[in-house]
Amino acid sequence: MxxxxxxxxxxKKGLLDPQGKAVTHSMSSIGLNNVLEVCVGRFITLEIEADNESSAFEAADTASKKLLANLIMESYKIRISEL
Amino acid sequence: MxxxxxxxxxxKKGLLDPQGKAVTHSMSSIGLNNVLEVCVGRFITLEIEADNESSAFEAADTASKKLLANLIMESYKIRISEL
Incomplete structure (x- = not known):
């Protein structure tokens, strides 16, 4: 499957996010004064071949920990759905 | 609110995603041979002050179109929730 x-x-909350800060400042220049705070991160999709949802989650979790996220500075969330 | x-x-599907290709190749080196394809994009959160959900969506949509996404090469999805 x-x-x-x-x-x-x-x-992570409380850590520096210079890209987010820069984008927050740019919002008012395009007329969006109601945007209070911006955080910028990454969005990654993986297509995984696995027997069931929990082993697909495990593969995505391993990939996040070892390769995709820097756990010292970043946190991650995983959503799994069947294709 | x-x-x-x-x-x-x-x-966008079919367009070059060199970062995704590079990460796909790296997966086997960390023992994940069941990850078939990787796409890498951006994840952005906005805190928005607005009267209702639809005007918050409109602000996020304007920000995406004008600042956050390059519509020629990228597509975006917006989820709104109350804080």
Missing amino acids: KFLAEIEVLP | KFLAEIEVLP
Whole structure:
């Protein structure tokens, strides 16, 4: 079976997010004064061949820990769905 | 009211995604041979002050179109939730 893993990686709260800060400042220049705070991270999708949802989750979790997220500075969330 | 907009930006299907290709190749080197394809994009969260969900969505949509996504090469999805 094939699964889709969608992984959201964001800088941890309280840590510097210079890209987010820069984008926050740009918002008012395009007329959006009601955008208070911006965080910028990465979005990664994986197509995984696995027997069931939990082993697909495990593969996505290993990939996140070892390759996709820097756990010192970033946190991640995984969503799994069947393809 | 405050809303959280979560925006997923991904390269359009069929367009080059060199980062995704590179990560796909790296998967086997960490023992994940069951990961078939990887796409790498951006994940952006906005904190928005708005009267209701639809005007929060509109602000997030404007931000995506004008600033956050390159519509020629990327597509985006927006999720709105109340804070």
